[in-house]
Every structure is written in structure tokens, then in C-alpha cells.
Amino acid sequence: MKFSGINLLDELQKSELTDLRDVFHSRSAKKGAIIFSPEQDEDLVFIIESGKVRIYLGYEEKEFTLGILEPGDLYSSHAGCFVQALEDSSLLVTDVQSVKRCMAEVPLFNRTMVRVLGKILQNAFSVIGGLAFKDIYARLTAYLLKEAQESGVPFDGGLELELDLTIEQLSQILGATRQTVSTLLNNMVREGLVVKRGRSKWFIPDLKALEDVVNT
Amino acid sequence: MKFSGINLLDELQKSELTDLRDVFHSRSAKKGAIIFSPEQDEDLVFIIESGKVRIYLGYEEKEFTLGILEPGDLYSSHAGCFVQALEDSSLLVTDVQSVKRCMAEVPLFNRTMVRVLGKILQNAFSVIGGLAFKDIYARLTAYLLKEAQESGVPFDGGLELELDLTIEQLSQILGATRQTVSTLLNNMVREGLVVKRGRSKWFIPDLKALEDVVNT
DNA sequence: CATGTATTGTCGTCTATCCGACAAACATAC
DNA sequence: GTATGTTTGTCGGATAGACGACAATACATG
CATH class of the missing domain: 2.60.120.10 (Jelly Rolls)
Structure with missing residues (x-):
């Protein structure tokens, strides 16, 4: 950013x-x-x-x-x-x-x-x-969406995203605890919104789906 | 302000x-x-x-x-x-x-x-x-202290403070609900930190006491 | 490879705060 | 005075999110 x-x-x-x-x-x-x-x-x-x-x-x-x-x-x-x-x-x-x-x-x-x-x-x-105005989940998804749009690399119909942040650092950006962010991120993985690709690397299979979550 | x-x-x-x-x-x-x-x-x-x-x-x-x-x-x-x-x-x-x-x-x-x-x-x-970083009570007391210091009028050893805000407006400044601010303010009254003087007019009998609450 | 360190996932508990509801108090107009 | 709207106080239930604890990884380094 x-x-x-x-x-x-x-x-x-x-x-x-x-x-x-x-x-x-x-x-x-x-x-x-x-x-x-x-x-x-x-x-x-x-x-x-x-x-x-x-x-x-x-x-x-x-x-x-x-x-x-x-x-x-x-x-x-x-x-x-x-x-x-x-x-x-x-x-x-x-x-x-x-x-x-x-x-x-x-x-x-x-x-x-x-x-x-x-x-x-x-x-x-x-x-x-x-x-x-927003709860942590909303802030998290909005942050991921913005990062993906700004610096995501197209790959296989989706976007690859290298955040270069530990969960702890991410939580400090969002104003939340490490634990909460960790849990929410894993919920997103389970729902298929994002896929984990190793140390702070993520794959977003469907940007539209993420946008939809953010805009609600 | x-x-x-x-x-x-x-x-x-x-x-x-x-x-x-x-x-x-x-x-x-x-x-x-x-x-x-x-x-x-x-x-x-x-x-x-x-x-x-x-x-x-x-x-x-x-x-x-x-x-x-x-x-x-x-x-x-x-x-x-x-x-x-x-x-x-x-x-x-x-x-x-x-x-x-x-x-x-x-x-x-x-x-x-x-x-x-x-x-x-x-x-x-x-x-x-x-x-x-701070909860609503801390934001409320800090706000009152700042206003008192900036525009409080000395009276009888304390300070008179005309905020010119409804509780609702105050809650929008603090980022909280009307109900929460109302309750917290009345707690402060019960503890003697502030005294109500009518429509958005307050009296702070002991500024030091308020400062102490803020600095903890 | 082994060992130590940093990072992550998860669970239960606890509490601040929201939210809806309603009545009391107050202000304003008629 | 009565009527009408606005501002306040308070209560009980629901919940997001903090916090502490601990195990499970992953990572680096000799």
C-alpha cells in the first residue's frame, strides 16, 4: 500500500x-x-x-x-x-x-x-x-479486498496475495487481538473465501465473492 | 473547542x-x-x-x-x-x-x-x-476533562461547564450509544465526580479528582 | 538433525457495550 | 391548562470480542 x-x-x-x-x-x-x-x-x-x-x-x-x-x-x-x-x-x-x-x-x-x-x-x-462503524470481520475483509485490488497477482482465475504480515501485525492494523483475527481468517478459509498458501501468502479464488461479503 | x-x-x-x-x-x-x-x-x-x-x-x-x-x-x-x-x-x-x-x-x-x-x-x-485503546468511560472522562480545562468557568472552588450538547450528540462524539453514555454519566454523578446543573450544564466540584480518574 | 524460538490455532470464560423497550421528565406550542 | 414532541434514565437480554492458557506448527540455526 x-x-x-x-x-x-x-x-x-x-x-x-x-x-x-x-x-x-x-x-x-x-x-x-x-x-x-x-x-x-x-x-x-x-x-x-x-x-x-x-x-x-x-x-x-x-x-x-x-x-x-x-x-x-x-x-x-x-x-x-x-x-x-x-x-x-x-x-x-x-x-x-x-x-x-x-x-x-x-x-x-x-x-x-x-x-x-x-x-x-x-x-x-x-x-x-x-x-x-464496522466490526472486526468487516474490517478484515475490507482490508484483504483492498490489498488484493492494489497488489494481488492474477493467477488461475483468482488473485495471489503476498501480505508480508504476521497475524499479530495484521491484528494491530485492524485494531483487534491476534486470536480474534486468527479465528476469523480460518472461518474465511472454511467458507472458501480465501485459501492459505503458506507464510502470509494467500489465494483469493473469487474476488467477486469477497466483494460481495464486503458490500453487505 | x-x-x-x-x-x-x-x-x-x-x-x-x-x-x-x-x-x-x-x-x-x-x-x-x-x-x-x-x-x-x-x-x-x-x-x-x-x-x-x-x-x-x-x-x-x-x-x-x-x-x-x-x-x-x-x-x-x-x-x-x-x-x-x-x-x-x-x-x-x-x-x-x-x-x-x-x-x-x-x-x-x-x-x-x-x-x-x-x-x-x-x-x-x-x-x-x-x-x-480506551473504553467509553475513559473517553468520556477524558472528554469532560479537556472541555473543563479549555472552557470551564471557575465557580466556588470547582468549574462550571456548559457543553451545549444533548446526550445523543455527546455519544456521537465518543463513538458510543446514547444509553451507555447516559448510564456512565449518571454513575459519575453518583460518585460525585460531576454535578448536574440542568440542560447540558455541569459542575465539576473537584478537577483533581477528575484528572485522577483520567490518569489511571 | 536437533533444538530453541516465533508463529499460529483453538477453547472456555468474562465483560463491556449494544439493542429494544418503556416510562419519566422536560420543553414547546396551542 | 392540555397536548405533543424531545430528551433523558433504566432495565434485561444478547453478543462481539478481549483475555489467558496451552498445544501444534513452522522456521532458523548451529
């Missing part, structure tokens, strides 16, 4: 933004490391250069994943979230001051910034809608 | 923004009227001039209130939300095209835009945190 819908790495390639590239410095993080946390109050903006990074809220023992960033995604460290590397990753980081300067000088950056914030906001609203 | 934390009406008074004022046109709405809804896809940006306006998500019969805007607040109509006038209100409206032009020409507007979006986003995250 492209979290913001806009690939900033591509944007940075554009010739207008040569000077912009220079304000970023690179920073790398090992798999599992927590890159930013809500306490530290440096205001930083960063772009994922490589790897995979998880944005999440934490409260006592519980965690809720807001999204997973991939190369080209932009985010800010001052939104009160944790940022954790899911794989060895490298980020392009800069401080908000520089960003402000850029916004004044480079109009394109500006519009991009607003666009990205808008996308993130829309995503946040849809998360709220899910939590407020 | 100031939804975005920034009063755009004040900002518009600033001399730098004279031309900006001209791109907005006024629009009024009667109490209860739905001003924008998610289907209509005009991309508009608006500022509350007078009155009170509710931003909410809707799904089937249910509604979840994201926030209530007051004069000076800015919002955008393309975020997939309903916008409803809680009282007779008037808005300053403009389309996104004009906003983009302004962003290029007036740097101040730009920064303000990003700042407002940031605030809204932070609010959205705290809503998600509430829904994901």
Missing part, C-alpha cells in the same frame, strides 16, 4: 527540485529499530528511501498500526506516532525549518506537501470510520 | 492578506441543514464566519462526530465528511483552485494551510487512539 499515494522520490528527481534534494540527509535503521517516538520533540520530515517502515500509536502494552510506509512515502515525526523499521531501511531526513524555507521557495513542494497531508488525513478518516 | 487551534478570521485581518479575502464568498446555512456531504465532489475550502458547524462521518444509521467548528476554524469539503450547521451559521467558501493560486502567491497562507492540516491530523490521531 502506498500510504500517501504520492511517490516523493520521483518528485525529487524533477529538475525543479535540485536544491531541495540537498536539504535532506540520509539516515539508516536496522530491522525492528524504533526510529522516532512521540516523546522526542524534534520536528522532522522524512522520506523513505528504501526498506519498510511502520507508523503506529502505542498505549501501554497495545499498539495500533496506522500505516506502513514504502520507498517514496513522506511522513513527519511530530504527529505523536512511533516510527519503526520493519526491515533494514534508509530514510531521507530533514528538519521542519528547512521544509518551511523550501515551501516558500519551491511552490511545487508546497502543493505536494498539502497533497500528502490530505492523503494521510483521508486515510486517518477511513480508519476512524472503520473503528467506529 | 477550537478544532484546528488557529483562528483564520484573525489571520485574514492581517494586511498581507487583503487579496485573499476577496476569493472567498459568503454562504449561510440554517440550523440543522447539511452543508456538504461526501458524494458531491466539489473541492471547497471554507472558514466558519459565525455559528457552529459539525464535521461527521456517517454510515448507514450511525454517525460519528469528528469535531465541532467555531468561528475562525478552517476546513475542506473533500475529506469525505458530512458538514452540518448546528446553529444558523455563515461560512466563507472558496474552491481549491483559488486556494492553490493563493498558496503560490501568499506564503503565509501556505504555512497556515499546512499548520491547520497538521492540527486536524493530530486530532484525528488522538481520536483513533481513543477508539483503539
